[in-house]
Amino acid sequence: MESFHQEALxxxxxxxxxxxxxxxSPADAEDLVQExxxxxxxxxxxxxxxxxxxxxxxxxxxxxxLRQRKRDRxxxxxxxxxxxxxxxxxxxxxxxxxxxxxxxxxxxxxxxxSIIDDGILQAIENLPPDFRDAVVLSDLEGLAYAEIADVLxxxxxxxxxxxxxxxxxxxxxxxxxxxxxxxxQVNPQ
Amino acid sequence: xTRTDCLEALARLYEFLDGELDAADAxxxxxxxxVCAGCYPFLxxxxxxxxxxxxxxxxxxxxxxxxxxxxxxLLRNEGLKPHNH
Ligand SMILES: [Zn+2]
Numbered sequence: 001m002e003s004f005h006q007e008a009l010x011x012x013x014x015x016x017x018x019x020x021x022x023x024x025s026p027a028d029a030e031d032l033v034q035e036x037x038x039x040x041x042x043x044x045x046x047x048x049x050x051x052x053x054x055x056x057x058x059x060x061x062x063x064x065x066l067r068q069r070k071r072d073r074x075x076x077x078x079x080x081x082x083x084x085x086x087x088x089x090x091x092x093x094x095x096x097x098x099x100x101x102x103x104x105x106x107x108x109x110x111x112x113x114s115i116i117d118d119g120i121l122q123a124i125e126n127l128p129p130d131f132r133d134a135v136v137l138s139d140l141e142g143l144a145y146a147e148i149a150d151v152l153x154x155x156x157x158x159x160x161x162x163x164x165x166x167x168x169x170x171x172x173x174x175x176x177x178x179x180x181x182x183x184x185q186v187n188p189q
Numbered sequence: 190x191t192r193t194d195c196l197e198a199l200a201r202l203y204e205f206l207d208g209e210l211d212a213a214d215a216x217x218x219x220x221x222x223x224v225c226a227g228c229y230p231f232l233x234x235x236x237x238x239x240x241x242x243x244x245x246x247x248x249x250x251x252x253x254x255x256x257x258x259x260x261x262x263l264l265r266n267e268g269l270k271p272h273n274h
Contacts, residue, residue: 001268012260016252030256037260041267097202098234107230109237117248120241138207139242140249145209163203171238 004044007053008037014141015057021136022065032068036061055147058137062151090157091164099168102175105184114183115174123173131166138163194221198228202235 015036019029040047040060047056102111124135133152137143145163149156178184198221204210205218222232 001264004264009260012257013249013251016256017249026253030253030259033252033256034260034263038263038267041264091200093200094196095200097199098231098238103231103234107234109234112237112241115241117245120245121249124242135242139239140246142246145204145207160204163207167203167235167238174238174241 004041008040011054011057014054015061018058019061032065035064052147055143055151058151091161099171099175102171111178111184115178119177123170123177127166127169131162131169134159134162135166135170195228199231202231206235206239
């Protein structure tokens, strides 16, 4: 089980953050992470070496979370409802990938560099959950689109459109944050 | 540069930046971005945006140390159990 310690355990921090977002409480997140690593350890023979252990652990974590939720009928319905609100619209022709106001103000996007880590992380947490999850898994945890699709149980096309729109929305929040904090000076013409 | 070229390149910009396009598609987007004055700034803007996110990713909170210890001992105990499957 040496390989488990080398390949799975380094992702403990990432799995903890993922569990925290799913469960919303540190205590529940710790239980969830514990259960995730126990299951992963028992199923380690089914893991294909060289594939990404991180997204495999995220998938187990989400499954454990959803199964626990099933015991609670009402919460389960909320989860299923959210899962059914699948964003079926692809990216529309002519849809712009950026928040236009910010782009016009600073086409090189230099103001992003002036925003502190906590400002960026907080803005991500404030995104609508569907967008937040896609952005977190891609931009913060470095998962590929196919891995994100597996972890969240959604089609790849939906991953693409959530990233496209979630990032644009995030740019808007970061621009507003930068304006409020004085990093960006908007001069009235 | 036709409008369609630009629309296509912009629609795939994030896929390009995320390394999700195959070699031929990535080359097409890169080529368009390099020669199109209208599209190139979008690449720069989104690149700066993602750089900032990747930098912030390193500042994310870690798991509590007690949790790490608890899982380590949990796995030790689990490893001592006889295999029953
Ligand atoms: Zn163009």
